[in-house]
Amino acid sequence: MTSSEILNCLPQFKGIALELRDVLLANIAMMGEILAPSGTEQDRVRFFLERLADSEVQCSTDENGSGIGVLMGEDAARNIVFATNADSLVRDDADQTIEIASDRIVGPFVGDNSVAMAALAVLPLALERMGIRLKSNLVLLAAARMLERSDHHGLRAFLDHFPGAVRAGVCVESVQLGRLNFRGLGLLKGEIVCRLPEDYDWAQYGTTGTITPMSEIIAQINRIAVPRDPKTSIVMGAIRGGISGHTIARQTNLLFEIRSESGELLEQIRQRVEDIVEDVGAASGMKARIEFYARRPPGGLEISHPLVRCARDVLNGLQVAPMMYPTIGYLSAFLSRKIPAVTIGCTTGERRGELDEIDEAIQVAPLFSGVAQMMALALLLDGGAADGG
Amino acid sequence: MAAERERSQGVDDARGAKQSVSGRIRDWLGRNTFHYSEFSDLRALVRDKEARGLTISLCIPTLNEEKTIGKEIVVFRSELMTRFPLVDEIAVMDSGSDDRTREVAADYGANVYMAADILPEMGARRGKGENLWKAIYQLRGDVIVYVDADIKNIRPHFVYGLIGPLIRRPEVSYVKAFYERPWVTSDGVRPSGGGRVTEILVRPLLSLFFPELTALIQPLSGEYAVRRQVLERIPFPIGYGVETAHLIDVYYRWGLDAFAQTDISQRVHRNQPTRDLGRMAFGILQTFFSRLDSLGLAAELPDRATILRQFLVRDGVHEQQEYDLKEEERPPMIDVPAYRARRGLLP
Numbered sequence: 209m210t211s212s213e214i215l216n217c218l219p220q221f222k223g224i225a226l227e228l229r230d231v232l233l234a235n236i237a238m239m240g241e242i243l244a245p246s247g248t249e250q251d252r253v254r255f256f257l258e259r260l261a262d263s264e265v266q267c268s269t270d271e272n273g274s275g276i277g278v279l280m281g282e283d284a285a286r287n288i289v290f291a292t293n294a295d296s297l298v299r300d301d302a303d304q305t306i307e308i309a310s311d312r313i314v315g316p317f318v319g320d321n322s323v324a325m326a327a328l329a330v331l332p333l334a335l336e337r338m339g340i341r342l343k344s345n346l347v348l349l350a351a352a353r354m355l356e357r358s359d360h361h362g363l364r365a366f367l368d369h370f371p372g373a374v375r376a377g378v379c380v381e382s383v384q385l386g387r388l389n390f391r392g393l394g395l396l397k398g399e400i401v402c403r404l405p406e407d408y409d410w411a412q413y414g415t416t417g418t419i420t421p422m423s424e425i426i427a428q429i430n431r432i433a434v435p436r437d438p439k440t441s442i443v444m445g446a447i448r449g450g451i452s453g454h455t456i457a458r459q460t461n462l463l464f465e466i467r468s469e470s471g472e473l474l475e476q477i478r479q480r481v482e483d484i485v486e487d488v489g490a491a492s493g494m495k496a497r498i499e500f501y502a503r504r505p506p507g508g509l510e511i512s513h514p515l516v517r518c519a520r521d522v523l524n525g526l527q528v529a530p531m532m533y534p535t536i537g538y539l540s541a542f543l544s545r546k547i548p549a550v551t552i553g554c555t556t557g558e559r560r561g562e563l564d565e566i567d568e569a570i571q572v573a574p575l576f577s578g579v580a581q582m583m584a585l586a587l588l589l590d591g592g593a594a595d596g597g
Numbered sequence: 598m599a600a601e602r603e604r605s606q607g608v609d610d611a612r613g614a615k616q617s618v619s620g621r622i623r624d625w626l627g628r629n630t631f632h633y634s635e636f637s638d639l640r641a642l643v644r645d646k647e648a649r650g651l652t653i654s655l656c657i658p659t660l661n662e663e664k665t666i667g668k669e670i671v672v673f674r675s676e677l678m679t680r681f682p683l684v685d686e687i688a689v690m691d692s693g694s695d696d697r698t699r700e701v702a703a704d705y706g707a708n709v710y711m712a713a714d715i716l717p718e719m720g721a722r723r724g725k726g727e728n729l730w731k732a733i734y735q736l737r738g739d740v741i742v743y744v745d746a747d748i749k750n751i752r753p754h755f756v757y758g759l760i761g762p763l764i765r766r767p768e769v770s771y772v773k774a775f776y777e778r779p780w781v782t783s784d785g786v787r788p789s790g791g792g793r794v795t796e797i798l799v800r801p802l803l804s805l806f807f808p809e810l811t812a813l814i815q816p817l818s819g820e821y822a823v824r825r826q827v828l829e830r831i832p833f834p835i836g837y838g839v840e841t842a843h844l845i846d847v848y849y850r851w852g853l854d855a856f857a858q859t860d861i862s863q864r865v866h867r868n869q870p871t872r873d874l875g876r877m878a879f880g881i882l883q884t885f886f887s888r889l890d891s892l893g894l895a896a897e898l899p900d901r902a903t904i905l906r907q908f909l910v911r912d913g914v915h916e917q918q919e920y921d922l923k924e925e926e927r928p929p930m931i932d933v934p935a936y937r938a939r940r941g942l943l944p
Contacts, residue, residue, distance in 0.1 A: 230706070234675030237668050241750065262680065305749045308667035310697070310704045 211518065214587045215525040217338075221580035222526075224337050228330055232575065233308060235259060235326030240306045240318050246358040249273055249294040249350075256294065256329055256350045263332035265348070270369070273352035274362045278345050279332050281590070286344035287372045288589045289547075290331065290582065291363055292324040292380045293354035293538065312557075312569050319557040319568040323382035325350055327554045327579055334583055342590045344375060351538075359397065359502035360538040367545055376515060376594035377542035377549030378585055382557065385574045385581075386528045389535035389551035390516045391508030392543055393439070394474040396466040398500045400425060400485055402449075403459045405495050417456035419449050421492035426462065428484045432477060438469035439534070442477065467536055469506050504540040515548045515594040522584045526577045548594045552585070554578030621853070622812040629769065629857040630814075633758030636765075639681035642757060645764050652685045653760060654738030658728035660692040662746035663701055669744070669751045670705040676753035683757060688736055689746075690728040698746075710735055716935060722925060725819075726839035733828050733930040734939065741828060745819035748864055755861055759822035762857040770827045770855040771847050775814035776864040792817075793871075798878045799841065802885055806894060809853045810844050817841070817881075820861065827851065829931040837877045838884025838924045845888045872907055876920055879905040883924040 209217075225232070244252040253275035257267040260277035267277050275294060298304060298316045306315030306322075315322075328348050335342070347370075351362035367374065381387065402418040402425070426444060434440040442464065449460030466481070468474045482498055489496030509516055511532070523530045535551050542549030555578050557570035616624075636642055646653065655673060659666060670687060677684040689702040689709045703709045713721035715731040729743055740763050742756050759772045795817050803810045810816065817840050831846045833839055847855055869877075883903070889895040903923040909916045930936045937944060 228679075230671055230675035230679050233671045233705075237672060238752065306668065307664055308671055308701075308705070309663070310667070310701050 209587060209591065211521070211588060211591065211593065214584055214591070215521060218522070218525045218580055218584055221334070221338065221583040222576050224334050224583070225330075225576040225579035227337065228334060228579075229576070231333065232326055232330045232579065233313070233572070235329050236313055236318065236322050237306045237308060237315075239325050239329075240315050240322035241304045243298060243304060244295050245297075245299070246295040246353050246355050247273075249352040252296075252325070253294050253350050253352060256325055259329040260332060260348060263336050265332050270366060272362045272365050274366055275350040275352075276366070277332070277348040279335070279342065279348070281342040281344045281346065283343045284345060285372065286590075287347050287370070287374050288342075288344050288586065289347045289349055289367075289370075289374050289377045289542075290328055290380055290586070291349040291351055291366075291377060291538070292328055293321050293360075293362070294325060294350035294352050295355050295358070296320065296322070297355060311573065312571050314567060314569045316567055319382040319570050321382050323554050323557075323570055323575070323578075324380040327575070327582060328380055330579065331582055331586070334579055335586065338583070340583075340587065342586065344590045345372070346586055346590075347374075354538060357501050360541050363538050363541045367541060367547070374542075374545075374547050376589045377539075377547050378582070378589070379537060379539050379542070379549060379551035380582065381537065381551055381553050382570060383555060384531065384553045384557065385555050385578050386523060386531045387551065387553040388516065388519050388523065388530045388532050389537065389539055390511070390513065390519075390532070390549075391534040392504060392506060392540035393467045393469060393534045393536050394471050394506035395502065395504040395536045395540075396474055396478055396500050397502035398464055398466070398481070398498055400462045400464070400496065400498045401459065402461075402489070402492075403495045404456070405493070408493065417450065417458065418460040418494055419457045421488050421494050421496065422447070422449060422460040422462060424492070425484055425488045425496070428488065429464070429481055432480055434468075434477070435473070438473060440466075440468035440470065440473055440477070442466050465536070469534060471505050474506070504536070505544065506534075508534070508539070508543050509548055509550070513548060513594075514596055515550055515589070518588045518593040519550050519552065519585060522581050522588070525584070526581060528574075528577060528581075552578075552581060554582075618808045621809060625809075625812050625853055625856075629762070629854070631758070631762055631857060631859045633754040633761070633859055633861055636757050636761030637754065639676075639683060639753075639757060642761060642764060643681050643683050646683060646760075649764060649767075651740060651764060652738045653683065653740045653742065654732070654736035655684045655687045655742045655744065655756060656690055656729065656732040656736060657688070657702075657707070657744055657746045658690050658692070658725050658732075659694060659698050659702070659746045660725075661694045661696045661698060663694070663696040663698045665749060665751070666698050666746050667701045667705055669746060669748065670702055670707045672751050672753060673756060674706055677756055683760065684742070685738060686736060688732065690732050690735070692723055692725075692728055716933065718935070719927075719933065722835045722927075724835035724839075726833045726835040727927065729839060730833035730835070730927045730930065733825070734933070734936050739825050740822055741825065742822040743820065750863060755820055755864075756822075758859040758861050759820060762859065763822055763824060766857065768854060769857045770824045770851060771843070772822045772857045772859060773813055773815065774818045774820035774861045774864075775858050776818070776861040794874050794878055794881065799881060803844075806885075806889065807845060807848060810848055812853065813844065813856065813858055815858075816844055820864075827855070829936070830929050832929055833927040834880075834884050834924045835927060836922065836924050837880030841881050842884045842888065842926070845885075845892075849892065875907060876905060876922060879920075879922050880924050883922070887924070887926075
């Protein structure tokens with residue numbers, strides 16, 4: 209099929225996705241309700257592979273626990289990888305229930321990343337129903353150990369050890385439909401720990417504990433000048449310290465990220481933050497240490513790259529406005545290995561409330577465009593759309 | 598006294614020896630208690646179902662279940678119709694929800710019925726038992742599976758685990774689910790508990806009067822699969838007593854071996870307040886005593902009141918709250934002329 213023939217088939221692809229609505233939504237609900245903290249994704253991965261086994265997909269897991277399904281093509285030397293993360297941030301003491309209403313699905317982290325995994329699981333069935341047989345192998349990866357400190361380990365390890373040549377990669381995120389990421393921001397993920405030393409001198413330093421010096425560190429980090437161009441930001445993501453209002457906090461932890469389009473700027477800010485932590489630690493008498501546990505260099509494809517062009521054509525064909533911006537996601541695992549790749553979204557969605565960071569809602573109707581988008585991209589990449597960039 | 602009753606209920610085993618209730622329960626548990634995983638090869642189960650020429654209907658009785666009904670329909674349709682054609686129809690039998698239950702169920706492809714619209718000449722009653730009874734008339738299956746609509750952790754094994762014994766064991770007619778019942782509280786999920794009415798009311802009553810029925814781990818579970826030949830021949834209390842009545846009636850007519858039970862593992866639903874359970878217990882007791890009466894197991898029972906009184910304290914004064922809970926019963930469906938006509942049975 210030519211590119212324009214594939215794009216002309218988008219309404220049919222959407223129709224097939226609609227036919228598979230029950231399976232797709234059941235996948236979302238059942239996968240979403242399986243707890244999968246990083247490192248213990250095996251139940252969710254097993255479920256994912258069981259679904260793939262409905263089609264003629266060769267299924268396996270690797271040593272990290274990632275689930276790998278390969279829909280074999282006619283030319284075993286060519287591989288296209290569609291990947292998503294299998295782990296989620298839902299804690300094991302949280303109510304995991306997912307609710308399906310007429311127009312939307314609500315549940316803890318349903319947008320991160322149950323929908324994407326469910327859509328991947330239905331992709332072989334959708335292609336099969338269209339009677340499509342690819343020339344390339346279509347590799348469907350539910351990567352384990354991706355989030356937080358795992359730092360995309362599952363995908364990086366998979367790409368490092370995959371025996372064949374990967375022709376192109378597609379990172380599948382649940383939301384938002386229309387996103388088209390082809391560049392990655394540089395990223396440093398760090399943790400600062402302030403801790404009372406064992407020999408803390410109460411008489412000399414008082415009883416302020418570790419929260420006060422941590423707040424001083426935060427205040428100083430906030431005073432670091434970050435430019436708008438190149439785009440740079442410092443995100444204070446999570447803080448934890450103390451156990452009650454009347455006890456002294458022995459330890460306070462801060463998780464944060466530095467993001468920038470410039471690798472040089474990233475390095476400058478890193479040094480500045482390290483200096484701040486050292487200064488405040490020395491002045492307060494606390495043990496203050498900093499650890500950067502994840503690093504990604506900035507970089508990516510040009511907007512004129514054939515893969516970006518065809519992904520944009522697919523979105524336009526679906527009458528979805530492309531949203532192009534740099535990402536901090538696992539796209540960089542592909543890009544840093546010189547594999548052309550983009551990140552796409554499956555549907556639209558939002559957090560349930562501003563302050564509620566767990567329950568998310570995704571819309572049902574756009575999902576079918578999301579699956580059609582994946583079908584079209586698989587076909588276009590199979591036809592060589594990512595080549596020659 | 599209890600031991601004497603148990604001895605008097607002993608039956609001859611194959612060697613002609615009397616077998617104790619405990620022994621019979623042990624044998625039955627060994628033969629007729631399953632785990633859903635024994636039926637998880639759905640391809641094989643569908644093959645066996647087709648070989649036996651069975652049709653299977655799934656009925657979900659509802660009243661204001663918009664939060665959970667969508668997922669139940671989607672999961673059952675996906676797993677038991679689209680992927681594996683084990684179930685032939687999925688029906689929602691609604692008591693008149695005033696939320697979006699019927700709309701959500703219909704959106705996801707269930708056949709949605711208002712119980713009041715079925716057999717209108719028989720009138721309309723409000724109660725789960727009414728919905729279950731009218732499903733016998735409305736649905737086509739040789740087997741009807743009933744699943745409550747308030748299950749938060751719904752999975753296909755809630756259905757195939759109950760159908761399996763009926764497909765594989767022709768002598769079994771009535772399969773009940775049992776499960777661990779972690780309560781859901783606002784804080785999250787507790788690991789175990791539940792079944793208060795079972796443990797402090799129903800099990801003691803069964804132990805007193807029908808000790809073999811104590812073999813059923815969850816006699817009140819709302820999930821069961823039953824052959825039509827049995828369903829159409831038993832009366833249906835329309836309220837809380839429906840499960841209890843089924844147990845006693847099926848036991849009396851077909852014996853313990855007509856039953857099987859399947860471990861469904863875990864069922865998460867909202868915990869009911871104790872006051873609601875009091876009303877449930879009242880309905881169950883009415884049914885129980887009516888069965889004792891009709892079976893002649895208790896001589897000269899007095900007339901029984903239908904008012905349950907519960908109390909609230911307002912400004913230091915105890916206020917009565919009266920609930921008139923009369924456990925009405927529907928007759929065996931096979932005695933209903935419209936049903937006989939619909940099924941092509943002789944009048």
